[in-house]
Amino acid sequence: MNALELVDLRVTGPGGPIVSRMDLTVAPGETVALVGESGSGKSMTAKALTGLLPRGVTATGAMRLGDTEVRLDDGPSALVGLRGRRISLLLQNPFTSLSPVHRCGQQIAAALPGGGRGDTAEVLRRLAEVDLPARVARQYPFELSGGMRQRVALAASLAADPLVLIGDEPTTALDVTTQREVLNLLARIQQERSMAVLLITHDLGVARERADRILVMYAGRLMESGPGADVFSSPLHPYTSGLRDSEPPLAVRLERLPAIVGSVPRAWEIPDGCVFAPRCSRADHACTVNTPVLEGGQRRVACWKPLAAGEHAQPTAVAFTETARRDDDLVVVSNLTKRFGPDSPPALDDVHITVAAGEAVGIVGESGSGKTTLARCLIGLERADSGTITWADGETGARRAQIVFQDPTSALNPAMTIEAALAEALRAGGLDRSEVPALLDLVGLPVAYARRRPNALSGGEQQRVAIARALAPRPRLLICDEPVSSLDVSVQAQILNLMNELLDELGIALLFITHDLAVVRQVVRRVYVMHHGRVVESGVMDELISAPQHDYTRQLFASVPGR
Amino acid sequence: MKRLPITPLVAAVPLAVVAVFVVGAQWLAPDATTQDIYTGVTPPGTDGHLFGTDQLGRDIWQLSIAGAGSAVIGPIVIAIGSMMLGLLLGTLAGYIGGGLDLVLSKYADLLLALPTTLIALVVAGLVDGGYWVTVLVLLVLFSPTDIRIARGAVMAQATRPYIESARVLQLSRTRIMFRHILPNVLPIALATMLLNVAFALVAMSALSFLGFGVGPGTPDWGRQLSDGRDLIGQNWGAVVVPGLLIIITAAAINLMGDWLQERFEQRGAQR
Ligand SMILES: Nc1ncnc2c1ncn2[C@@H]1O[C@H](COP(=O)(O)OP(=O)(O)O)[C@@H](O)[C@H]1O
Ligand code: SF4
């Protein structure tokens, strides 16, 4: 008997349907991955199944948890008494499920089957199950690292021994090395308990590596489902294959990533017929009229013209021809050291880096390794305690260096039109606002966007504007701090392609900061690896991949999921 | 599909009526101050006087229409003035920070610690009343809230990446303050301003009820209330009409301000 069976789930919000006609089964001990880009309805599915939908959002459909029938139409009350005991939810951010004012031990105890009054031995056993020492019982969540916090949240959500665990991006906020540990732990506990796991993720690597079956979701509908080994190696749906191809490979640097055009529709933009049609290269008239349904046996697909076997060979990857590094240094950083507090460990510890004129350089490392601090020192937003930053030529002010941040939405002034923002940046470089159309064109945006405000643009379009603004004063160095981390893979590929085109065209230097090795691989030739504020290794990407010298670098490469 | 905004619609109706009173008083209530001592007090429903008359024979309804001006104009001036003061000082305190912030914050704390109406009473009494003196005193006493709100909003904006981008573009402080920060703080300031109009309306009416503010004989809701107290046995309209007008107007402005504030907060959260 299946642990979870879901028939015809529909979730509706104030803006229209969020999830349509979703069927789902998960057997005991099985891991099913639900993948899709942000806004596709993955989290809303998880919330519907656990009775945690926000106000104004309703669900219909029938669910069976083991031998218990649940009618989702009856509202959240149908799940009271089952949530936690039969089905449990683990979230991306443990802070949202853990209480900040209670000790971890109390929180696990409260979730135990008997309400857990003072059952210290059981709490310690549960902590040990998630590889945590006993002292954690007396600590508060904020005293723990991200990985430990997620383990506590896992122990709490497993306390009442549920049949089904839903993990909504449970490791997305963690560093790759910690992510691997937590996923391994989850797999071990799952086996021991023969628990069903529904793993929600946007990371195809995680899905490929961990799932027995994969469901691909787009704009609230299932596009494709099948065994974990097959879905991405021989996709049937054009979206699945586009998604897979958008993922940057770690092994090679491509001339161009095959990107899907456009971006995920917002709730009110979802079209009639096939929801993917506006972005599908195979779409014809029939696709925009009739809605395809998920059909098939072991492998199922919702598409009128699915890909045939052999059609989905990886597009011919044209490897990038690297040019040798120029030797005129643009900026030389030496002995840079920075501490944020007298007792805190140094954010930067004796850092040396150089960037040549026109060179693209990467900085990789986990969160907290000092990457952003280095960037902020370079750009003048932060002052180092000691060390020097030497710029080679006389260029100063806005024309020396510019920066692109991770979150494009907060990087643009919501009250300013795109035109005003770009005109201002042009003026900062002594240029005229008449260049605004050329600038928009440069980053691949229609000139008509000049009159819009940021909130009328998608995340990817906003990031293009942020890049245009940074390029406007014609800086010698462009610093990008995690520029694609908050974007969907399909849009990430578009932006990475754009960056490569711009580097070619403008001949400016680039400092590309990221935690994602495969991403940085696509843009730079040389990288610095940072760890605890130090540069632990540097070199040409190819050599680093084939023969990493430092332990930490090796660990970083080994942790990349799904390779 | 957007839900129709009920709250602002409900609030807009009485506010529109009051606005018509203020603008059209001389046509709607030409006889507001015409006295007729021989008639004296009459109850509501007396021929030609819907809500009766007061002891001077003035028509209560017309008097109330004419009183709308002094009831709302002063509070509007107070709210706008204190908003501008708050924005200016709050932006300086929040963005420049340092010693200036310390001084301005202490100043705001000091004013906030004072009991507004009591101080207004004392000052108005000292410099011998007068409508505009009361307005000025209240304006100064209202400003610390605006300073605090503006300062907080400015500080919240100042660390956002778009401000950092502006700094990296080497834009001047003045430009960052006025072109980037101010427009994003304005919505919050405007919502606060509306709420202040409501508070000021109640405060001004209370003061004129106590005999401060408008001069004797001038139509004013607060003064009508205090004059009407003695007539309540003979004409309840003399108290109920201005009283209801104060309550309804203040409540409507308050509703509108709350609604706006909520909307701006939602919009802020979506960003
Ligand atoms: N609180 C909410 N109220 C109404 N609609 C929401 C809410 N949160 C998200 N949505 C909508 O639900 C849809 C799916 O979102 P979500 O489940 O978060 O997707 P995912 O987890 O795949 O990123 C989106 O269109 C989003 O706008
Ligand atoms: S149904 Fe048509 S538009 Fe939709 S994915 Fe298939 S081919 Fe593309």
Ligand SMILES: [Mg+2]
């Ligand atoms: Mg989500």
